[in-house]
Structure formats: C-alpha cells, structure tokens
Amino acid sequence: MKFERYGIGILKGMTVTIRHLFRHPTVNQYPEQRLNVSRRLRGNELIWNRERCTGCATCAKACPQGAIELVTATNLKDNKYDVTTYRVDTGYCIQCGLCVEACPYNALFMGYSYERAKYRRGDVVQTNDELLESAERPASGYYHPEIAEKLPRQTLLVERITEKRKRK
Amino acid sequence: MTVALSSREIASQLSSKFPGAIEAAGNDSVLVKSDSLVQVAAYLKDTDGLKFAYLNYITAVDYYSYFEVVYQLTSLEHNRSVILKTRCYGRDNPSVPSVTSLWQGADFQEREIYDLFGIKFEGHPNLKRIFLWDGFPGYPLRKDWNQ
Amino acid sequence: MTTTQEMTLNTEPFVVNIGPVHPSTHGVFRMRCKLDGEVVIDIEPVFGYLHRGIEKLAEERTYTGFIPLTDRLDYISPMSNNLGYCLAVEKLAGIKVPERAEYIRVIMAELQRLANHCVAVGSMLNDAGAYFTPFMYTFRERERIIDLFDMVCGQRLTYNYMRIGGVSQDIPAEFLPALEKVVKRLTKFLKEYERLLKQNEILLARAKGVGILSKELAINCGISGPVARASGIKWDLRKADPYSIYDRFEFDIPTGENGDCYDRYRVRIEEMTQSLRIIEQASKQIPGGPIKADLPHIIYPPAGEVYAHIEAPKGELGFYIVSDNSIAPYRCHVRPTSLINLAALRQMVKGWKIADLILIFGSIDITMGEVDR
C-alpha cells in the first residue's frame, strides 16, 4: 500500500458517494408504486384461445420442456379436430415463448400478468378453461404487435429519472 | 479472420515428420493415431511457422463404434486454426493420452470428458470425476446411457 | 543444544472450504483451500454443484428448442450465448441472416457486454470489500440495459431473443430513442465511476500487482476474454475472426500490461467504452428489412460438424455441434469460457492471502451456470 497520491483518490471517491446522498434514489416501492412492464412481457401463464385453436399441436412440438399436453377428438360432422384437453404444466414452463411463435393460428399468447403465484403444486397445472383469457389474465403483446399497441407504454428507468429532474 | 489451415497441407507435413501417425485428413480436421497424439500436438505447438500454442477446447463425441476426441488448436501469432482428432475404440475402457503436459488448460476439460464419457486420459495428474459424484452410475453423455 | 527445528513453533496448514455457499463465490463454486495462517498454500477447485447436463439436454431438443436453454448457461449474458449458438447452427446449415437482424444482434451483444461487465466490475469490487456501493451503482446501470432487453423480448434474465436465421421479433419503435438515452447515460456513468474508484489508494494497493497472470500461462491455459487481454494478449475474436458484421465497426481492443487484478478491472471498464462506440455506430447504420431468414420452425441441418465461436463478455464462447441430419443435434459441446478461465486460478492465488484469493477469483469473472453446465 503506497499513498502515491496522498489520499486524493480516496477523497475523490468520497465526493461521489456524498453527492448521491442528495440525489433521488433509483429504486421504487414495489407494491404501491408499480411501473408499467414491457408490452412484450412473457408473463406467468399462457393464454389459450379455444375458438382459433385447431388442435394441430405445433405448440406442443415446439415446447422444449414438453409442458403442453394436447388431446384431440375427431369431429366428423364439421370435418375438424375438437380439442378435448389442453393442459399446460406451468411448473415445467420456462416462459421461452417458442409455442406462441410456433402457433400458426394465433391461438396462443403469453400472459401479461406477473403476480400469479400459486400456493399448491396442483394449481400450476392448468387445463382448458383455466387457460382462457380473462380480466385478471390479459394477453401479452409477445409476438403479437397488434396487442402490444394497445398495452400501456413500458416505463423506462432512464426516462423516469430524467422526467423527475425536469419536474423539479 | 482466423483461417482454418488446410488440413491436407498440415497432414502431409505431419506425416513426413511422423510417419504412420496420421490416419486420415478430412476437409477441416486431421485424424491422428492416439499413440502419437502427444508428439504431434507438441510439434504443432512448438514448431516455428505453426505455433499452435492456444488450445481452444477439447471435446469428445460418441459414435457408438468409437469415441472421437476433438482438439481445436489456434495459432495466435499467425491467426490460423486446425482441428486434431483422435479415436479410441472399445466401450469398456477407452483411453487417450493426456495433453495436460502441453496445455494446462486441458486439465479440467479432460476431467470433464472422463466424467461424462468415461474416456481415460493416460498421464493426467488428477483424473477424477469433475461434475458428478464418485460412484455415479455410467457416463451420461454416452449415447447408450440410460437413466 | 536445540536445533532450529525445535526452536521454531511447529505449525501445520489447515484446510478451509470456501464455498459452495459463500458470499463471494459467485454462485456455488467451491475451493478447498490449504492455508498457512492467512496465506494460501494451495487450492483445489471443486465443481458440479450446478451441473444440469445441458449438453445432454441439447441432444433431446430441436435446434430451436435448445435456444432457451443456452440462456441458462451463462445467465449473466444470455444474449451472447444465444448469438453463439445461432451462429453455430447457421454455419452448419449455411443460413444467410438478413442485414437488419445482424445489426440488431450486434447491438444486443454489445449491450450484453456492457451489462455483463457491470456485474463483473461491481461484484469484483464488492469482493474487494467496498461495501456494496460500486456494486449498487453498476447494477443500477445494468437495470437500464435490462429495460431495453425487456422491451424487445419480454424477459429480464432469460432473453431467448435470437433465432436461427435472425431474431425473434423486430425491435419496437421506441427502442432506438431509448437506446440513445441509455448510451448517453452510460457514458456519463462511466466517467463518474472512474472518479469513484480509479485512483482509490486502497483499491490500487489491493489490486495492483496482485494475482498476476503471465502471458505465457494465459495462452497455455487457453484463457480468453478480458482476463487474457489484461495479460497483454491482443486477441479479440471480433477482430481476429470477425463473425456477424463486426468487421464494419471501428473499435479498439484494450489490453493491460501486468495481468493483475487492477488490469482486469481496467480492461473491463475500457471495453465498456468500446462497446458504447460500437452501439453508437450500429444504431446509426441500422437498415430496414426483414429480421429473420425464411426458415421452418424445425430445421434439419446437413450432417457434419461445426465449431463457431464468438467473443462473449467473459471470453471465447464456442459451440461445437455435430449434426446427423435429424431434428436435434447429435452432439452439442459448449466451450465453457468460465471453466477454462479458471484453469490458471491455482497458480494465480498461490502465496497470496485469503483476501487476495477472493479478489483474484472475483476478477476472473465466472458464472457457475457456465462452469458446471
């Protein structure tokens, strides 16, 4: 240890820290203060659209984790497949979004919600109607720009700080 | 741009130096007999004009009938690279000479291959399993490994 | 008469396990250290606490399906892993990537380098004992970069953004203005950060001349990235073997002289400046057009083998893929930057104190996800 600069480096560093004392902190108080998340958020749960789904199982093939299970029955009257079971094990899901990208009929969306933790292990396996879109489970704009446009703009940390300064 | 050195050129240079050491020369790789691997590698490493002093990685591939151990060497001076390969046969006790005497960086990677493929590296100073625990059944990266 | 042997106090070295649960082993790294008082006599790294068998998993997934798993290799810089893997598959299948996608990839990879070096520098200084301040500052800046990643791909840690033949989605309209702000902000931040610690006497005393890695040893151990460059090896794959479109940008390769901890810290800071330069150039030149080559979701690359490497933030990250013309790789080997960078740790720490051991280890900047895979 040699004080080649007689402690000037230490003093310089101390001015930086003391300056931060008078700056606004960058953190925000989460449950009360919420920032807008990304429009393309790959949130907790998949959203499934029953009307558009044809039961082609492209999503199940694309899933690297094998979290999607699909059972179809032939509907000879309408000449199509009926999806009898659409089951997603969200415990296995890694939110990669490959299923959404793979779906040729835009029947699958990533979830836009992020506070969907479950208390029981059984609850993480979701079947059929549990996967439909609802008010608490909105669809995210991931791979679907038309949805993304309608969602609120993401709060960016860079802009947030500069805005705050301007107001003052 | 790192130029992959024409392997045929190198192979001919090597086979004149070490007759019988080179099994074959593919498009981008030189297949070396495992007995003479260390000599060939040392030659590539130290000879002026070649100076393949940098060992990028070592890995192994299981082709059922044999294991192929792949060494990629780079010459930082001349910005060229070459791939050395060697094969070992038999699934019970395959072995390849270790290059740790030439490259210290080979240490962990050879241990990894030993751990996951079961290929023994003769002359390795500390050949123990690296990721899995001792007594783990089988070698997971082999194609016939079954949980 | 007593001999000197009897006169001196008989001491014997003792063994301390540092890790796998320890505040500064960057995950679950474990060192079995032999200590003589405070002096490290010998260490033996022990790995495997985070081994998930990613190479085996790759053999059971489609080529595209492996991309999300590459995020989990070096989880500090997933974009670079994505890029490395995609480049390897593209090289294997001979796919041409559209121009716009190349630019987006470069911007992402450089932002990732900034984010990674933020973590590396911050946690190294934290290991040096600066009580979380440099760490907090760099993580604050990393947050701004992660905001951008969040904007384009919807995740903050496991991005899964690159695809074989391009990127998954086009960047949104608000991305480039935000990028400009982030670049401006980071330039300012780097200046402030230099003021905080560049000339700090205690940091100089702790890091200068400590943990010297000689050039010869670095080459012999296959060490790459900022650690190698700090030892004076002017070797950067972006210049030496330009992948993607790195040959179009102007930037320098910062190198150190002594190869000590301080040089590694400096090289990282300099690299951040260079990354900002690249981003500025790329964001100006970025053209329009498609962002992904026209490919089916499941591809069948021709049989063969390929090795593609990139200059990831931690060093040379390579993917060695053997294909047998099926939907999944026959063998996918990851060249683990972090594991190979640890090869010289033993020589570097011998004879130093425990405090130095922690600092030297921190200055190598490893991620356990990549070491154990």
Add this chain to the structure above:
Amino acid sequence: MAIIDLVINRRLSLAALPPDWPGNNYWWHWLFFTIVLIAFVLVMVMGAIYIERRAMGRMQSRLGPNRTGPFGLLQPVADAVKVMLKENIVPDNADKIVHWLAPVIAFAPVLMIFAVVPFQNGALLADLNIGILYIVAISSISTVGVFMAGWSSGNKYSLLGAMRNVAAVVSYEIPLVLSIVGVVLVAGSMSLNTIVLKQDIPFILLQPLGFLIFFAAACAEINRSPFDLMEADSEIVAGFHTEYSGMKFAMFYLVEYAEAIAMSAIITTIFLGGWRGPLLPPWLWFIVKTFIVFFVMVWTRTTLPRVRIDQLMALAWKFLFPLALINLFVTAVQVLVWPDALPWTAVYINIAIMIILIFLWSRFFKLGWGRVEI
C-alpha cells in the same frame, strides 16, 4: 425484609468509616444513572443503526429501511424483535460455556466506556482523574470477548476473524494511545471533563495529525470499514460471529454499534470540544457532534474497499506509529515553548507539520509486501 435491612444497615455502617468514602445517597445515584446510561446507549445505538442504514442506502441510491413506522424509524426495534425471536443455535463442536460468555464479555466494556464521557460540564458518571487511561484500558477488553467467540465457535472462519481482530487491536492500540498522549500533554489533564474545558481551540485544530491517527486507529479497533477485516463478509463470511444467532448475535451487533458510538463520543470529547458550542444546549451539542463523527465513519464505510491484513499491520507500524511518535515529540516541544496554553500560531504550525509529514511518509514508505513465496 431482614435482608434489605441488613444491606441498608451495612451501607450505613460503611458510610461511617472513611471520610472520603461515598455517602449513603451515592449508591442510589449510581444505580439510577447507570440505568439511564444504559438506556441512553441503547437509544443511541438505535439511532446509529438507523442513520447508518438510511445514509448508506441513500449513498447507494437506494432508500434504506422505510416501512416500519414513520420514515422507517422503528426499523431498529423491528430488527431487535426479530433477532430476539430467532432460534439460538450453538454448534456441536462449540465450547459451550465460552460460546455463551463471549457476547457478554464483549458487551460489558463498551457500556463502561460511557461512564467517563461527559455529556455536559460535570454531567458524567465518574469524573475519574485518569479518565483516558480508563478508556484505553477498558476498550480493549472487548477483544477478549471477540477472541472467545472466534475460538469457541469451532469454525475456521471465526478463528481467522478473531485472530485478525486480536492482531489489529494489539497493533492499533499503540498509535491510538500515542495520539491521545499528545492531547493529554496539551490539556494537562487525563480527566475527560478537564480536557473538554481546556478546548478553547478544539484539539482537532491543535492536533490535526493526532486526530487523523486517532480516527484511523479507532476505525481499526472497532472494525469499521475500511478496516473491518474481522468480519469481512466477502472473505470469511462474518468473521467471529459466523456461528452466532438469536440474542447472542444481537449482542455482537449491539457491541459493534455501541463501540462505534463510544469511539465517536470519545473523538467528540477529546478532539471536537465535547459539549461546547453556541446556542444549543450542551448535551444536544454532544449528541450532534457524536453523530457527525459517526456519519463520517458510515461515509468511509460506504466508499472504501477493505485493506488486506498485512497492509493493515503495515499501516499501523510503518505509517501511524512513527507519525504518532513524531506528533508526540512536536507537541511536547510546543508545550514547553508555550507552557500556559497553545496559541493560534500552533494551529498553523501543526497543520503545516501534518501536511509535510503525510507527504514525506507517502513518498518513502511502501506498506505491505504482498505475495509470499511457497
């Protein structure tokens, strides 16, 4: 009842004996103020914890604790409750009795320091005429507790931490005492009350070098950053209190902050003029000054990296010790020249000497030797 009567009677009979022996009321006075003092120290510690966490948070561009109570003021209380409710874990290999005793031994001396610190003129528990000697003697007893903790835990990290602490305290005691001696020479008394009364010019100006040495040595003694090697969390996890939990950990936590407050109080008393100051009441001046000194400690902790153990030793022996000796010599000469009171001229001279000395020592002495060949 009989026992109480007996005690009181004994007291009365004792009081009759020597003429300078404390009188009957003395014991009640003593007990009352001891309790007041302990309460005061605990409240000060709470304030210190709050200040440290908030100020450090803001310096690191965070908020710090702000949930419990208004502005998070009740955070120390919440911490205390949490830590008391925690399970008390004693390791299997621990030396149980020593392990149990260590926090107590570490805690008691810190409270005892406050007995001689004057809060305003004459307001101190015991106006010892050897006050400073008492402080020096008492403050290093904590080390015994720390070493007991480190040894008895049966943990190598703890042992390393304890060894570091002993080494640091033994080394830093010397510059610490030498820098105090300079003050004592100037003040001409060892009683802290008298020292404060003599500070018409605060001793920080008369003894600038002494102040710097004392501050550095005090930081090292109470293991505040950058000298917090004993509990270096990035190296040896938590040093000597790695194996402590629950109330026993709380004791060590308390010791850490109580020591910091005690050292701040001592620095306030002997360098910053103690309770003296305009406008505000004396005790408030004292508290304000103490917290200012404490804030500087927090500030350095936020900014600086930790030094290494050999550098710590070298700093004590090669840097602070010779400077403290020179400082003592210079002060002695000055006291000889100006026997009554040091004038303002001495302030300029001393500051000049300080700058020259620091310049010279920075030039010529290299601290720390680094690597050991194996």
